[in-house]
Amino acid sequence: MDKKYVYLFNEGNADMRELLGGKGANLAEMSSLGMPVPNGFTITTEACNKYYEDGEQISDEIRAQIEEYLGMLEKETGKKFGDRENPLLVSVRSGARASMPGMMDTILNLGINDVVAATIAEKTGNERFAYDSYRRFIQMFADVVKGLSKKRFEEIIDEVKAEKGKKDDLELDAEDMKELVARFKEFYRAELGEDFPTDPRTQMMEAIEAVFRSWNNERAIYYRRQNDIPSDWGTAVNVQMMVFGNMGEDCGTGVAFTRNPATGENKLYGEFLMNAQGEDVVAGVRTPQKIDQLKEVSPTAYEQFVDICSRLENHYKNMQDMEFTIENGKLFMLQTRNGKRTAQAALKVACDMVDEGLINTDEAIMMVEPQQLDALLHPMFDTAELKAATPITTALPASPGAAAGTVVFSAEEAIEEAAKGRQVILVRLETSPEDIQGMAAAQGILTVRGGMTSHAAVVARGMGACCVSGAGDITIDEEAGTFTVGGKTYGREDWISLDGSTGNVYGEKISTVPAEITGDFERFMEWADARRRLKIRTNADTPRDAAQAVEFGAEGIGLVRTEHMFFDGDKIKAIREMIVAKNDDQMEAALAKLEPLQQEDFEGIYEAMEGRPVTIRYLDPPLHEFVPHTPEEIAELAAEMNMDAEELQAVVDSLHEVNPMMGHRGSRLDVSNPGIARMQTEAVIRAAININRKHPDWNVVPEIMLPLIGDLKELKYVKKMVTDTADKILAEEGVDMDYHVGTMIEVPRAALKAGELAEEAEFFSFGTNDLTQLTFGFSRDDAGKFLPEYYSAKIYENDPFARLDQTGVGELVAIAAERGRKTRPDIKLGICGEHGGDPASIEFVDGLGLNYVSCSPYRVPIARLAAAQATIKNEKK
Structure with a gap:
């Protein structure tokens, strides 16, 4: 064969996860550990990708290998597909390399038809079991392969129960199950205009195709985007001999965790149902029993299961989520995987396993998903x-x-x-x-x-x-x-x-x-902080947000958006006066009102940060955002400002731009209106002087950030306004205080000219929101209208405004960092866009050697953990 697309379970191992998927690799590993795993084979993730490359067709080469390995499975089990004497039934299950519980499709009891059902009934002496399995297969095949309504099948079951005067599914007898089989087939024929397929090989190929297709169903695509799983990973398909939990009262099925997934308690946790199949437990159709009760129901199987749980957890060094079936009192393991758990449980499990000597702190850090911490912060x-x-x-x-x-x-x-x-x-x-x-x-x-x-x-x-x-x-x-x-x-x-x-x-x-960081959370975050290289700052515009961020572990502020301070009370009136000013005197009067208000805000933020570094971005948005636009609002404001409404309307009209996000904003405002930069500098410097006098140990060193700079001359021009104003105030006050002036890198030209900009800029902060917007040519306010089609077409995997585009925008960041350092080796580099709280983006910028990331207060712990994980991952590269 040119390429191997199919592996028996005994040919694989845990290191083949990328090829066999998580489920296939773990089944192979359990088999090699001598655990009771029903025989089977795995069709690889590469086969899934080839299926899509070939226009959603299973190639002849892959079909031939599936047939070959089906023959091997028949030999291993001593059973044959569709046989009248000893029929083989299989399950067909998905298995991506990343766990995606419930997102893709499963089909049980495949290989059954009228002849096989009759054979099973005769061989087992259990007619009800045979036709219960048959009706389940029809239901699952019709849903997964043909897309028929699951709800209608449930309605048919309810109709039969009502006709027979029975309340519970278990009360339905063999004749009732035969009736369900007949009615299910009738529904199938009526909906599709064809009979239900009876050839087991046809059933299997269609089921395998359906599992491949399910990789791209709507819920799977959504889950992948939520969990950063690339679409080109594909899913493997596992074909496994059926073992039956629905043959009678000495049969059952269950799902269990080696520890409590809600609390993390080190105690076996799970549920089971006797005389049932696996879907009954996870679907919640019947209320299951707790796993401890299995000790009384099937003591031998329980003791064996407890031993396997211990072995699996010690082998994988992680909490395990397992599925099992008991057939005629004998235990079979159908799956193990690292268990999904709550944030609270994740922290407890990580801390406990370190204390138990199972793992070290680096391994503990890698066990917790950064995004999970969000659940503990709200x-x-x-x-x-x-x-x-x-x-x-x-x-x-x-x-x-x-x-x-x-x-x-x-x-x-x-x-x-x-x-x-x-x-x-x-x-x-x-x-x-x-x-x-x-x-x-x-x-x-x-x-x-x-x-x-x-x-x-x-x-x-x-x-x-x-x-x-x-x-x-x-x-x-x-x-x-x-x-x-x-x-x-x-x-x-x-x-x-x-x-x-x-x-x-x-x-x-x-x-x-509000939540608090204590106990296991606090201990775990100390491990993360000791391991990470990146500093974590916050984006905060109010003392309250700043204080919250400090509580969550922020080491400074990477972005104070000064415009957010203008939107309430007297401040909005003062800035509107500035906007409508007709001459320099009116402009200066308006700015004189704004300066003490801004200074008060900055003092509050400095107080909240207690001497930690604070980067203040000067006025960034276009001025039209501060003025009203409806005739009613304009009339109201005109009256407040003793202006004629038509005169104010003319000012508002003059601020209109075809594309304001690429227009008169950022440092361009300071070039046009130097008074704005001078006023903001005065507020920043005077606030720092006052706080340093009040708290001399803090040594506040203001960091002034000039936005939307694209040229060295532009930076020099605006920086001179800042330094002239700051130096004059410091001289007047007789104060020797450091301050720094830097710029945001958010215009692609700035990234390319970073070597020149670093001659004047003492730090760069990458405004990755605008840098993404200007690099892609997407409006971040409007892209949400068309990006879903890009995800469906697999043009993009993720929203570039949520996850940094590493090959485009990221390359600009890398170029700017390299060129900036060449000019100024000690230049401080950080990012302050939304990407500052995204784990994948954090790993990328850690690899570039940036100094810090800045994110919203509630994402600070997420960024702290993601930064620690980035350090560990990047050290291994």
Whole structure:
């Protein structure tokens, strides 16, 4: 063969994750460890990529290899596909190299048809089991391969139960299962105009294609973008001999974690169902039993499972998430992977494993996803209000945190309402993978069905969302848009609150309070801080934001946006007076009003930062942002300013630009209106003098940043205004105080001319928002309208305004850093755009040797951890 696209489990190992996917590599590894893994083979991620290269067709070469390895599997198992004597049934499952729980597709019981079902019934003496397996296969194949409605199949089951007078699926007997098979086939034929396929090989090839296709389903694409998983990784496909948990009461299936994924407690945690298949547990259709109860139900299998759990955790040195099946009392392992866990659990597991000697601190740092920390930084319920509130129901605490919002009943509704800025709670009978975007948009998720390992629970924990599941005493009426519990009905305008740590649900809005960094969190972050090279600053425009950032570990401010200080009270009036000034005297009068207001703001920020470095960016946006635009607003402002409305309208009209984001803004304003730079310099320097007199130990050294510079002469011109003003004030005050003047690199020309700019600039801060905007030619305000089509077409993987484009914008950053250092070896380099809080962007700039990143206050801990991980990764390169 030219290229090997298929591997038996016993041919692979854990180091082949990129080729075999996470599931395939782990199945191979468990097999090599001598664990009870049903035989099977893996079709590689390269086969998936070739499938797409070949126009979504499985090539003859790959088909031939699948047939060859199917023959090997038949030989290994002693069973044959479609055989009348000893039929082989298989599962077909996806398996990307990065865990994507619930995002792609699985088909169980493949290979069954009328003849095989009858054979299984005869051989096992269990007719119900045979036809239960058959109806499940039809249902999954029709959904995954053909896209038929899952809901309609559930309705058919409900119809049969109603006709037979039965309430539970388990009450359906063999004849009922045969009836379901017949009705499912009728539905399939009616919808597709063809009979359900009976040839097992046809079934398998179509299923494999469907799994490849699922790599690009909407929910998988969304998950990849959320978790930084490249589209060219592809998914592997695992074909594995079926073992059956639905053959009777000595059979079962379950999902378990080696530690509690919600709290991190070092105790086996999971659920199982007897006489069931795996999808029953994760779908939440039946309420499962806790894993501890397996000790009484199947003691031999339980003891073996506990031993395997211990071995797997010690082998992988990480908390494991496992799926298992018990067939006739015998245990089989179907999967292991590093378990998704809450942020709280992630920190506890990391700290505990260090204490247990399983891992070192570097390994602990790499175990926690930086984005997870976000869940620990946002508010929790106010204790006093919580104590006064009474739960309307209590269910399973599936994912911790606090959430309050009005009720919605569909993912689409959640997305729509969240887009309007509203807080919502998604209330569902049970969630499915298709709901992922709605779950992300909601403050929290409440489900009627499902356990701690249901889809809702697993996905919510992965995204750090609050979730309460299994609230069985709630009755939902989706058509009416209501749910009822305890005799009271709640609708779309009603507020409810969820406590994901206790499982309590409240029929009211409960306020929240800020989180604190203590305990495992504090200890873990000390490890990260000791390991990282990059300094972490914050973007803050108010003393409150600055203080919050310091609490979260910020080491300075990388960006104070001075324009944000102008938008309230007297400040907006003063800046409007400046804008409409007709002569120098009016301009100076307006600036004289602004200076003490700005100085007061800067003093507040210096106080909050307690001597840490503060970089202040001078006025950046175009002036039209400060004036009203509707006739009513203009008339109101004109009256306030003792102006004629028509005169003010003329001023507003004069500020209009065809493309204001590339127009009269940034340092261009200072060139046109030197008084602005002088006023801001006076405020910056006088504020620093006052704070240094008040706190001499702090030694505040102002860092003045000039925005949108593109030329050395331009920088020299504006810098001279700053230094002349600053030096004059320092001389008048008799103060010897350092200050620095630098620039933002946000115009592509500035990046290319960085060597020249460094002759005057003492520091560069990369304004990666504008640098991205000007490099791509995208408006960051409008790109969201067309970028989704770029993701679908695989032109871009991510929003370039959220994740730094390393090959384009990143190259400009690299060029500027190199050329700037050549001129001024000690130049300080940082980034202060939104990318400063993105882990992938942090890893990139750490590799370039920048000094710091700056991000919003609530992303500071995320950046601290991401910087530590970047150091560890870059050291290994």
